[in-house]
Amino acid sequence: MAKQKKRKGSKWLDPNKEGQGHGRRSNRYCKRCGQTVQEVRILKHENICEDCVEELREKQGGEYACKGCGKVAPKQVQENDGYCKECCCRACGKPDPEFVQKHGFCETCFELIGTNCRKCGKEAQAQVQRNDGYCDDCAE
Numbered sequence: 798m799a800k801q802k803k804r805k806g807s808k809w810l811d812p813n814k815e816g817q818g819h820g821r822r823s824n825r826y827c828k829r830c831g832q833t834v835q836e837v838r839i840l841k842h843e844n845i846c847e848d849c850v851e852e853l854r855e856k857q858g859g860e861y862a863c864k865g866c867g868k869v870a871p872k873q874v875q876e877n878d879g880y881c882k883e884c885c886c887r888a889c890g891k892p893d894p895e896f897v898q899k900h901g902f903c904e905t906c907f908e909l910i911g912t913n914c915r916k917c918g919k920e921a922q923a924q925v926q927r928n929d930g931y932c933d934d935c936a937e
């Protein structure tokens with residue numbers, strides 16, 4: 798029979814696959830509080846447990862969780878000065894959570910980019926926003 802398909806999109810470690818071996822290394826645990834995958838769900842890529850994710854999300858500390866939306870994404874947050882990718886302008890990288898989540902750009906860039914292609918000047922709002930300021934032709 799065909800192998801069972803991986804559960805799609807699960808960002809949690811599977812306790813049935815983890816911690817079965819012996820020794821410390823075989824046991825995945827939360828890097829903050831030390832709970833193991835057998836006790837609580839743990840985020841695959843971050844090694845942070847569900848309880849800590851909850852706590853961090855509430856704190857929005859900017860170390861593990863985004864200061865803007867609370868998303869727990871340590872790598873993004875460290876790269877973007879305390880904010881996750883979704884809260885940073887796609888063009889200049891400046892964090893502007895509320896505006897960026899709505900428009901994909903910070904307010905400055907949004908006005909700058911507006912609705913016209915930065916290269917050829919063609920008005921094509923949807924294309925321009927999709928291609929970070931360029932129309933489909935110029936984005937290629």
Ligand SMILES: [Zn+2]
Pocket residue numbers: 827828829830831832845846847848849850
């Ligand atoms: Zn934890």
Ligand SMILES: [Zn+2]
Pocket residue numbers: 863864865866867868880881882883884894
């Ligand atoms: Zn965010």
Ligand SMILES: [Zn+2]
Pocket residue numbers: 886887888889890891902903904905906907
């Ligand atoms: Zn910007």
Ligand SMILES: [Zn+2]
Pocket residue numbers: 914915916917918919931932933934935936
């Ligand atoms: Zn163009």
